Amino acid sequence: MPFNQTVPCSENVVTIQKKIASRYVFFGLVFLMYVISYGDRAALSIAMPDLGKEFSLTPVQMGWVSSSFLWSYFLLNLPSTILLDKAGARLIGSLAVSVWSFAMLLGGFVQTISQFLLTRVLLGVGEAPTFGVGATVVRNWALPKERGSVMTVLLTGMQLGLAGGTIAGAWLITFFSWRCEFIVLGGIGFVWALVWWMIYRNPVEKKTMTPRAVISFQEIKNLFKSKSFMGILSVQCTQNYLNFLMMSWMPLYLIHELHIDITRTGTRTALCYLAAAAGAVVIGKVLEAIVFRKDASPERRRFIVFICLMGASSIGTLPWFHTMQPILLVMSVAMACLIAANGANTALLTDLVEDGHRIGTVTGVTLTCSNSLGLLAPIVTGYIVSLTGQFDIAWYMCAVALVGAGLFSVFAVRETIRTS
Template identity: 45%
Template sequence: MPALPSSYTSGADASRRLRFTIYALTIIMCVICYGDRAALSVAMPRVAKEFGLSPSETGWVLSSFLWSYFFLNLPSAITLDRVGTRLVGAAAVTLWSLAMIFGSIATTVPAFIATRILLGVGESPTFALGNKVMRYWARPGERGLMMTAFICGIPIGLATGAVASAWLVETFGWRSTFSILGALGLMWSLAWLWIYPSKSALQMSDTRDAFALISIPTLFRSRDFWGIVIPQCCGNYANFLLMSWLPTILRDTFHLSLMQSGLYTAYCYLGATMLSLALGKLGERSVRNTEAATGTRRHAVSFFLAMASMLGAFPLCHSPLAATALLIVAIACVTAGTGANMALLADLLVERGSLGSVTGLTLTFSNGLGIAAPVLTGYLLQATGNFHAVFYIAAFIILVGSVAVFLMPRRHIHAHRAITS
């Protein structure tokens, strides 16, 4: 077990080596999470053929993990604040990894959907855990960049998952692919339990000593809280649309093979990862000499989301290279925007110990809209035969988020009911 500091005031007092090891493990968790999601997206043509699914039914299967993910975001985040990041992280990744393995042996559509619902149960605390770890361990001057780095686990996971899954599916079939990815998650859980501190003053400050239930009515009355929720909803709509459908969109639009669609998907997400890190660093510089608690980070969030609305120009792309260039910029801006938005929440939230719970409540809303993306896409494809309307709607939704975050969050956010004398 790595050595712990003799005293603490925040996670930033921990040794640099331990701090960056925890950063790396948290980002890897996000990579595994979205790599597992990408596996179904890439394998979906084979899965749909095996189970005889229509486009609309495919949309429902792609969204099925979001059903439990949506309902359990808040309960799992409250559990995270109460129990702590070490145990919840290991349990969550173990559960969704087992769900991947169970999915590989499912023989009926209901059984397969049940494994996807179980996967959503396991993944439900993931984002709240990442936000809590980065807020707790990161120094104030690196918080936005590290949160963006964590969110970069999304495109990295989708890119590596797309390429690896395409090769594995072509070589071994989709069932073996699911089993292999599930085994990787189980290995991560063991590493997390070994490395993350336990039974120490540092760990206790992260969990029980600071724990208190949030007041949902207090948050609901906060204009500033909704100024965080709305852009997160809008960014998540685009995230879940592309996460669920991008390989299929590229394959059908440009008549690509399964392997080619997986490679172009990887190019999109790897390019977006590099660009989003640069944008995250730019966003940190924009607030370096300002008071974070005044909400100045919202300008960066608004700018990134406004740029991400270029997603609406996808129907104008007539080659996979042009589409890839457009998607790299759009995905990078969504990633940088949602990362800065979560850092903005950490800036404005007064009760630091409740960050996991407040993040979970935020994600309950954002994932509620995210559920609609793969389902609506399936119906639009079935009705129109193309993806044009899909991208026009996504661009409009992203712009709504850009305007909302620019106008609304300016003051502190309180998660607990005010005590009056």
């Protein structure tokens, strides 16, 4: 039984306490899954200067390589989360992390850029159900009133992973090679997959419940008739675009703008990610306390999303600065607001989906659409840098899109999301 359902009177206090303790272990493991996932993603961005030299890549080619894991990732978001709703988070979580960790290991042994691209595609296959697993665990085990803060804390694992992966990768590259970086980081995921399989348990359902049916194409179409879903989707698309842009290009941007070496780039990038993670938790908590002070209606969370997106749009001021401190400050603030917006938006989706058994699939639909846009971020930015020699247009585009998505969310997100 999920913790957030009514507990039968016959269930004793000890059992309830065990459920409370277990759910925090589950949340902790989901947090670590995000850390490992984004640590593995960061491995490429910090390795790109050396990898680009080894394979003689242009900025445009670097953009395509950076986006390569997203090709399979966005295509499999929906199929993998449909499977997640049927098979449960225990099996799919263990299998997914094992697959992407194997892809990381293979990446350290490739001899051609074509072989490397194939390992990135395999990485995307493994990572496809990641956020569906997280959303399912939060829906099953978190209290409705705490889902926003829980999700925001879990999503800070992305930034911790980017920070850890970047700084660890920078040192491994400096003292060994980018190949060693991929092999070492890839091995960590297998440990997590084993622990998850041994510890996590899917919620126990009543025997009288009918088996879950696979979501139909008509039900998926119905999602796009919901203004609430479209408002949430617009936020997911724009924040994903900026997220993938920064994840792919931030180290190279710092090298380009500040003229620093790979080790200093790694430490500065990690500093931004860590500051953003801490800031996101504070921002999320403060805004929840303010927005829900007099009215706890779930749809009011859209105001948190709006405020955070306005903060994230500060990324558009980056072209105004050319020294280290203000650049790092703007990046940290923008990313902190972006994480808080992502956490609030994901919780909003979790709250408003009428059928909780569909949350994995609905999350998959959202990710499929948003990642189809997100995969363009590294590519488009590569062309912008190649044509203009600067990143300015990329930052301006993101700022405008974030403001637009925030305004749309405020006016569109109001009602329950139904698939029938």
